[in-house]
Amino acid sequence: MEETMNVAEEFHAMPGSDKERECTKDPNGSCKLYTSSYVYPREDIHLWRDAVMHPCRPLDQHIQFWPEKPTRYREVVGAYSVELRKLSCRILELICEGLGLHINYFSNDLSQVPKIMINHYPPCPEPSLTLGLLKHRDPTIITILLPSHINGLQVFKDGRNGKLNGAVHRVVTNSRDARTTVSFFIYPCDESLIGPAKGLVNASNPAIYKAFKFADFIKASILNHDGQALKELIYNSTA
Numbered sequence: 001m002e003e004t005m006n007v008a009e010e011f012h013a014m015p016g017s018d019k020e021r022e023c024t025k026d027p028n029g030s031c032k033l034y035t036s037s038y039v040y041p042r043e044d045i046h047l048w049r050d051a052v053m054h055p056c057r058p059l060d061q062h063i064q065f066w067p068e069k070p071t072r073y074r075e076v077v078g079a080y081s082v083e084l085r086k087l088s089c090r091i092l093e094l095i096c097e098g099l100g101l102h103i104n105y106f107s108n109d110l111s112q113v114p115k116i117m118i119n120h121y122p123p124c125p126e127p128s129l130t131l132g133l134l135k136h137r138d139p140t141i142i143t144i145l146l147p148s149h150i151n152g153l154q155v156f157k158d159g160r161n162g163k164l165n166g167a168v169h170r171v172v173t174n175s176r177d178a179r180t181t182v183s184f185f186i187y188p189c190d191e192s193l194i195g196p197a198k199g200l201v202n203a204s205n206p207a208i209y210k211a212f213k214f215a216d217f218i219k220a221s222i223l224n225h226d227g228q229a230l231k232e233l234i235y236n237s238t239a
């Protein structure tokens with residue numbers, strides 16, 4: 001973990017042109033480097049963040065497109081991503097057990113797309129004017145964050161109903177210290193059908209949401225300026 005944080009900080013300490021070069025090795029653009037979010041030109045609000053994100057499984061297909069600088073990036077982040085996927089799968093099994101689902105409920109296309117994202121929030125001269133990340137829920141099956149010793153992540157913890165719920169969170173900036181974090185995400189495949197687990201739905205516990213394809217969810221999230229696109233998908237989808 002310490003080594004991963006070290007290479008993450010070293011990566012973002014490089015000049016922008018080096019970062020750009022290290023993140024454009026894949027002609028298909030699987031390794032993405034961006035400022036603010038990946039839809040910068042379409043944003044209403046820009047954020048005080050730089051990020052690199054890339055898939056990590058199968059490792060031997062993706063690692064060739066990862067940054068080669070810092071020199072230990074591939075070795076360290078590769079090993080980290082393998083361990084984090086094991087940990088995530090174990091946690092998902094325990095969540096299933098707790099919910100009364102088969103422990104392999106997520107051991108299929110729902111957990112096949114792990115990605116690493118390295119966030120960097122430089123010191124911000126006017127922290128009251130912007131954020132590191134707007135309030136959001138991660139559109140993932142599970143996220144494990146390697147945090148920074150610098151504070152900044154705020155998690156909304158009240159108003160929960162005791163069931164599992166995507167936690168709303170945001171990142172604030174500060175004027176003194178740069179902050180680097182590493183997010184490990186497990187995404188479903190684009191074609192995965194996301195919906196209430198059949199084993200948990202019955203007459204006294206009816207489904208609130210309908211099933212939808214994960215790719216449609218991501219599309220609706222990106223278009224989701226007023227929340228309408230997502231509501232239509234989640235409440236009206238007949239997928």
Ligand SMILES: O=C(O)CCC(=O)C(=O)O
Pocket residue numbers: 117119133138145147152153169171181183
């Ligand atoms: O940098 C952080 O503390 C949180 C990052 C985050 O929320 C995300 O990557 O989705």
Ligand SMILES: [Fe+2]
Pocket residue numbers: 136137138169
């Ligand atoms: Fe997040």
